[in-house]
Amino acid sequence: MQYEVKKLDKFKYIEEGEGEPLILLHGLFGALSNYEHLISHFRHTHKVIVPMLPMFELDLLHTSVGGFAKYINKFIEKMGYKNYHLLGNSLGGHIALVHILKHPENVQTLILTGSSGLYESGMGDSYPRRGDYEYIKKKTEVTFYDPATATPDLIDEVYKICNNRLQLIRILALAKSAIRNNLGEELGQIKQPTLLVWGNQDTVTPPFVAHEFNKLIPNSELKFIDKCGHAPMMEQPAEFNAILEEFLTKIKKSAATLA
Template sequence: MTGRFQTEENTEIYYYIEGEGYPLLFIHGLGGSLNNWNESYLYFLKKGFQVIGIDLPGYGKSSKHEDFEYTISHYAKIVKEFLHFLKLKCPPILVGNSMGGQISSYFAAKYKSRLKALILVDSSGLNEMNLFQEVLIHFTFEKNNIAQILKYMIDIFSFNIFNNPKHPNAQTFIEEQKEMSKEEHYHGYCYALNQSTKAMMNAGLKDLLSEIQVPVMIIWGKNDRLIPSFYSEKFLEAIPGSSLKLIQNCGHVPQLEKPEEFNLYLEQFLNSILSAEEKTFFSKQNKFKNLITKIFKKGKTC
């Protein structure tokens, strides 16, 4: 099921929610959308979880306003507001990729009691750039340049995101970006990219990660060209009690390039942190609800 949620500041958020098990909230990265998790939605629905995806403001089918505050802290606030709107029966498990990981880390550090666990997937927030890289990024994502540059660099970006640029999901990514470039809100999307990139660079996580108190798993593509895998070790060192899984022959988006391995590692982690009672609570609740529904229907036919 998909829906739209209006924030307090009238930003419209597009989301996907399915299932009635323990809730998993997936947060995409820079330039992405909730579609980046399609293979994980299906897998964990079959495992009995509730899966939730969100198009962050500026991306996918959510609002793309130039008066929106594109900062990591504000994105985290939007996530908190969204979770309040959903009225979940228990604290969710956050799964964030790239910028989504940075937002999720900030959320975990600032809103400790609202979260069960955290999974960081090739997360931004600790990566450092040399002067050449900073100048290149500022030029590429500068407001007056980005719309034209993106149209000609989509294939190059795909090469940097996927270890194997010929992967079927890489081709899907390219097609989605090309379709986006034809939409009327494309300049709003480009503005979001511009501001989000600045936000990622200006909001490092170094001083926040030690405040995270929930179980954390780090999953990283060994061949990530955007945020090299040695940053996974930095996250591991910075977050007490965290664990790390590296996926070989994989780039920046393991959930798309190596979905089988990614989903397996995530499932193993979930099994390690959720008690048997937590796993079965929702299924028992649903069986009870279904039983009541059947009894009610029988009663109406008498």
């Protein structure tokens, strides 16, 4: 399904459906296709918002986890979203964590899947090689349990980014920023109900990372999806959506009881 990319000032975003806002933050090589199944499912019950992170548009100084967290806060303030659910995958999860720690007042729930912020293997033990298509193909495939999930279009997109020197510099700056920005000592401050959804075969942020998040975030619950890597909402969308729907329904019922 094709979604309209809207523009407001410097911001580009998708906004589909009506209801409580559900804001989705994509990862380092994130694309709209990552959330296609999630958008089509939840647009019937929520206002689903996907801000396009300006991965290659900010100056190098602000190309960092903190820089993108500030960008997202400005976007949310501009749009006037209140009482929203915040979901992030990989780097997007890390940005969501920084946001909720600095601006907890309007966040209703937090959902993390394959999030950085504690540990990640990133590109592994080597930098992405410009011009080496097979290397990029293997690095993209290892993100998933089933290598076939890395479609030729997705591999081509990652290859295109890594083969552009200026874009590659920004990717490396972001990856290093994520490694430096460890949030372990701050996660105990998060009070909102938090859902952690992890792939059992995630090699980028392995299952022990999910257990550590679960231990450090007080009001959190952890769900694993089998035969699944670093992007559950993309690789196992039906199971991911069912877990998320159950969580959001439970939160809504709890809020109604308290009211």
